[in-house]
Amino acid sequence: MKARAIMVLGTGSHVGKSLLTAALCRIFARHGYRVAPFKSQNMSLNSAATIEGLEIGRAQALQAEAAGVAASVHMNPILIKPSGDHSSQVVVCGKIWGRVTAANYHRRRIEELLPVVRESYDSLASQYEVIILEGAGSPAEINLKQHDIANMRMAEMAEARCLLVGDIDRGGVFASLLGTLELLEPDERQRIRGFAINKFRGDAKLLEPGVRMIEERVQKPCVGVVPYLPSLMLEEEDSLGLPAIxxxxxxxxxxxxxxxxxxxxxxxxxxxxxxxxxxxxxxxxxxxxxxxxxxxxxxxxxxxxxxxxxxxxxxxxxxxxxxxxxxxxxxxxxxxxxxxxxxxxxxxxxxxxxxxxxxxxxxxxxxxxxxxxxxxxxxxxxxxxxxxxxxxxxxxxxxxxxxxxxxxxxxxxxxxxxxxxxxxxxxxxxxxxxxxxxxxxxxxxxxxxxxxxxxxxxxxxxxxxxxxxxxxxxxxxxxxxxxxxKQLREDSLNRLAREVESALDMKAVFDWVGLPYKLHLPEYRSPQLRRAGVER
Missing domain, CATH: 3.40.50.880 (Class I glutamine amidotransferase (GATase) domain)
Known part of the structure; x- marks a missing residue:
């Protein structure tokens, strides 16, 4: 049976897709489901080695850790490592594929790389009950969309229910949510089951009128407002997060x-x-x-x-x-x-x-x-x-x-x-x-x-x-x-999962993939720490 799929999309880069994907991996694992992360294409200079001795993006290794499974090359079949402003090293299935310019890669990726992406996804989907996919950047980059293999084309391939995430900490969250949805095709908008606002700090009551107005405007429910979470011992995906630290x-x-x-x-x-x-x-x-x-x-x-x-x-x-x-x-x-x-x-x-x-x-x-x-x-x-x-x-x-x-x-x-x-x-x-x-x-x-x-x-x-x-x-x-x-990281993953689970309508999210949601489960401990005998 093919795995159920949820995809986390963003209104832009660095809105929190990676950590929300990790949180969902931990939440589904805590409920006893075999869950794995997937990102078809990642651009990052932070990478990790997999159980096969291959290379993937660091964010997917963190998400695998959240899911309590070993990181696999199939979780991120394409990794782009910028070599400067005009070219990048492309890693496909964990090995160097070549160094290409942005234009060259853009022209070749669907014809040459979409079958690789499909094979990796199908491999994961045959092993796990739930796949949590992460999009890249925004699904509404209309200049790149024709050859995009990381967002809506991937959502269609996986038959994924999509969550659209906006970052209120950067400002303009309602405009970014509305603009993203307006630039999608009708069938693509249909795949998005709801939206979430991330990195909120302040009085939630002041946000409520805007949430109600945007729900009415886009005809999509807000499934939650996730608070800004300082001091998480979890890595940023790439250099966009570096100035903050x-x-x-x-x-x-x-x-x-x-x-x-x-x-x-x-x-x-x-x-x-x-x-x-x-x-x-x-x-x-x-x-x-x-x-x-x-x-x-x-x-x-x-x-x-x-x-x-x-x-x-x-x-x-x-x-x-x-x-x-x-x-x-x-x-x-x-x-x-x-x-x-x-x-x-x-x-x-x-x-x-x-x-x-x-x-x-x-x-x-x-x-x-x-x-x-x-x-x-x-x-x-x-x-x-x-x-x-x-x-x-x-x-x-x-x-x-x-x-x-x-x-x-x-x-x-x-x-x-x-x-x-x-x-x-x-x-x-x-x-x-x-x-x-x-x-x-x-x-x-x-x-x-x-x-x-x-x-x-x-x-x-x-x-x-x-x-x-x-x-x-x-x-x-x-x-x-x-x-x-290691214990601090485990505690941070559990804290992230708790905060996201409290902030989002998880019953609705579980309903998207036809799975029951249970309240009041015991705290999750990763298999790695259980094997190592690390005490709380």
Whole structure:
């Protein structure tokens, strides 16, 4: 039997479709249904590795986590990773399909990619009872609609009942709801069973007259008003959400505090092609950390730890640092400070980056020279979930005790080590224990290290030892409070689901797909945390 389908559409980008999709996944899972997320086409520099060792958008991995299932490549068969203003890398079924311009992709996507989308959706629909689909941008982009495979064409293919979401926090929510519906064809409007207003803060009574008027105007019911939910420990889908979390200058309070119990100042270089900025959510959430996304050399002077993050265009971002003088500032900082590099950031810390095939930028460029490694860009991407053990017993001059590491790799570079170089960790694939490899590198003085592992800071033991070691190095006291990150994420997913379930007419939503809705169910705990024995 083909799965029942609900599709979350938006009046535009960043209206909250991804988190509402995650909430619905958690709600249906809590009611005992086998549920999975699906987004046919996603544009994001935040990605994740699947159980098959393939690449999908980070938002769909979060939604799978909310549903309590392993992330699969079929949940996001097409991922577009912008390489600049005019071209993008297109990942199809988890592997690089090519680099194309927007116009070229627009012309080819229905003819070449719609069958792939259909195959992935049908695969999911045969395994699950309910599919929660997420649209992309707006379904009413009339200049793109003819070739759109992410919104109404997908809703028709899945025979989905659609929920249209507007963001009141951005203003103009009633106009955006009305305008979206007016630009749809009559049969498309028929698929939309109701609308919801998202990110509301204030007095709900002041909103009621507008809700009644728009219901009468569009002849669709408002199924609820979802409140603005601050402090959720859940990642933003892409860079549209980055400005809201980006602090770019240290405050006087941060720089003037000289006490030993002050916060550790961690600065991440905000590269132009910054990818997987979700790597640092767990660090930002730690009470003992002052966190900064920085783009100036001046900001480094106050940092206790500097991190070079992942990049979609590693060489271009390295050249940007050289033009801005950040390369000199980082080398100067390295003489006395602590530095970490993640994926592309690690490659930049090495001696050279060579790209003979032009996967990102053809040619060879000198790195920062802080790690004794050389990177060769290759045509095949490494994508896998991995875990292992630290090979370097000492980081930042401190011993790490029985420290495992875990995360996921998504990179096209191969690392060669100079003689005598120390690697950071020994890894094996979570899905294939025989797949063992060396990862990363540590400088001779142990104050600089790099790793290919995205998500490494999400592991509580490693993150806490990392912070402890940095604090000891800077003669700071141990933190009084540390976060259990995985439990915080689980609590955030449950909070999101509770708030959405309270705000929406869930009986109506369940009725759309012919399923009974039950009140007063016990709190949901993910299978992953149940297996791990994590207590509430």
């Amino acid at each position: 980006m602090q770019t200058q240290w405050t006087p309070a941060q720089t003037s505090d000289s006490s030993t119990d002050r916060a550790l100042r961690v600065a991440v270089i905000a590269l132009p092609s910054f990818s997987n900025f979700t790597d640092f959510d767990s660090l930002r959430a730690e009470p003992s950390v002052s966190f900064l996304f920085c783009r100036t050399a001046e900001a480094l002077t106050w940092a206790d730890v500097v991190i070079l993050p992942g990049s979609k265009q590693t060489v271009d971002d390295l050249l940007w640092m050289k033009r801005s003088g950040l390369d000199i500032a980082i080398k100067r900082y390295a003489q006395t400070g602590l530095i970490a590099g993640i994926c592309g950031g690690m490659q930049m810390l090495g001696k050279t980056i060579n790209d003979p095939s032009g996967m990102e930028r053809e040619g060879s460029v000198a790195g920062l020279g802080l790690l004794p490694i050389h990177t060769l860009m290759q045509t095949e991407k490494v994508t896998r979930n991995a875990k292992g053990q630290l090979a370097a017993a000492v980081l930042f001059g401190q011993h790490f005790m029985d420290c495992g590491v875990a995360g996921y790799e998504i990179h096209i570079g191969h690392t060669d080590y100079e003689k005598g170089a120390t690697h950071f960790s020994t890894l094996f694939s979570k899905d294939d224990p025989s797949d063992i490899s060396r990862d990363g590198c540590v400088s001779a003085d142990t104050r600089v290290f790099g790793t290919y592992l995205h998500g490494i800071f999400d592991e509580d033991n490693f993150r806490h030892q990392f912070l402890d070691a940095a604090r000891v190095f800077h003669k700071l006291s141990s933190p009084v409070i540390t976060n259990p990150w």
